[in-house]
Amino acid sequence: MNTTLRKNIDWVGYVDWTIRDFHSYETARGATYNSYLVRDEKTALIDTVKAPFADRLLRNVSALTDLSDIDYVVCNHAEPDHAGGLPRVMKALPGATLVCNKKCVAALSRHFDTAHFDTSAWRIRVVTSGDTLPLGQRTLQFIDTPMVHWPESMFTFIPEEKLLFSMDAFGQHYATSGRFDDEVPLCTLMEEAKAYYATIVTPYGKQVAGVLEQAATLDIEMIAPAHGVIWRSQIAKIVEAYKDWSVCRPKAKVLVIYDTMWDSTGQMARAIHQGASLAGVEAVLIHIRRSNLTTIATEVLDSATVAFGSATLNRGMMPMAGAVLTYLKGLRPVGKAGFAFGSYGWGKGGPEAVGDCLENMGWQVLREPLKAQYRPMPKVRDECREAGKALAQKALEMAPNREDRQRSV
């Protein structure tokens, strides 16, 4: 495995091939926790890894240099998938000073049990945006990037190498033996980058837009995130994709999501999907209990319009429909239009509850909930097909340019 980014700058992280649940993110292709070693007159370790893998990180570092040679440990982000290994690492690196911003110091002090880890014993150098730390031939330059992904998040840049350590931004949950974007299939890489954005970064679109503006002022040849592969051949592609994702830019795409009891809502969903399958429109059909939150959030990200269906259960929506809507409410994908649909029996409530959720998310609700009592009779199925067609036409309006309609990322 090629782990060298530049001369004396190496990846020393951990590839987790087996993880499938990253706090409800379904990591179908595993994950990586990236850490980088910069050796110069001074030596710096950029980020650590999840706590259980700290010893693997230390072994990787030991293969390149003596642990006593490490001068700095930069913490770009306090979340435990990157900082969880810090107590073990700081204990093993007697000469190291922790480098992070003020908010990160506060976050770390609330993560670690000082009675056991004695963070007060750590030497800490507090930096802020624009500060630099000379290593010798190379310099570390720090850029605060609040809320991408947490308040204390920051980037570290090495201008002499045109190398940006971007922490969570531009990451992917993707276990591979290749460490670089040109060593893995591009379509798979972009799929994982999109899933990562949709699931982790969507709520922070405005902050991402700010970060992209800042990044545009830097001369960058390589982006080394804290997860997944390193960007060196496809930087323009991922930056363009982030510009689209940060505003949830819609494709001409209709998404039909549903949960059903006795397939009445399923029949309605299929009729809506059939009506939405117009030329030039991508129409996607998802049965919630045959899918997962990660896939659904990823499909929502670039959809223009969404039909969301639930059968009525106990005067409300189906439980997994509720879980999906709760998840989407938190992710806050913007600029979507759609409607609710579903079946009911003697008591109503499922489609109405879905419609309320769509409205509360700030989506444009295009019509009253489309409903069927017990079974969708032919007239209702016709109505579903017409509603699907209207959704597709709306999607075409929302992505009017040929380029917008065909964006494939």
Ligand code: FEO
């Ligand atoms: Fe990969 Fe926000 O942690």
